[in-house]
Amino acid sequence: MDKFSIILSIIALLTQVELHVHLDGAGRPETLFELLREKKLPLPGNGTFREFKRAVQVQDPKDLMHFLSGFRHFAPAFG
Numbered sequence: 001m002d003k004f005s006i007i008l009s010i011i012a013l014l015t016q017v018e019l020h021v022h023l024d025g026a027g028r029p030e031t032l033f034e035l036l037r038e039k040k041l042p043l044p045g046n047g048t049f050r051e052f053k054r055a056v057q058v059q060d061p062k063d064l065m066h067f068l069s070g071f072r073h074f075a076p077a078f079g
């Protein structure tokens with residue numbers, strides 16, 4: 001392997017990054033709500049967008065479990 005190939009191999013290794021998206025915060029509440037409705041999946045509360053938004057947007061989370069509590073409402077939309 002010549003020097004150029006070695007350098008390219010090193011650069012290729014250095015430029016690898018892991019790109020991923022966290023589901024929390026990745027979807028607009030409006031979009032998630034529409035997906036759940038289209039898929040006829042359960043909605044929290046009385047089924048209105050207002051109640052959905054209130055259930056999934058955790059304000060001032062006490063701990064990780066509290067922060068993740070909204071997932072159960074919107075995660076099925078991604079399935």
Ligand SMILES: [Zn+2]
Binds near residue numbers: 020022
């Ligand atoms: Zn991450």
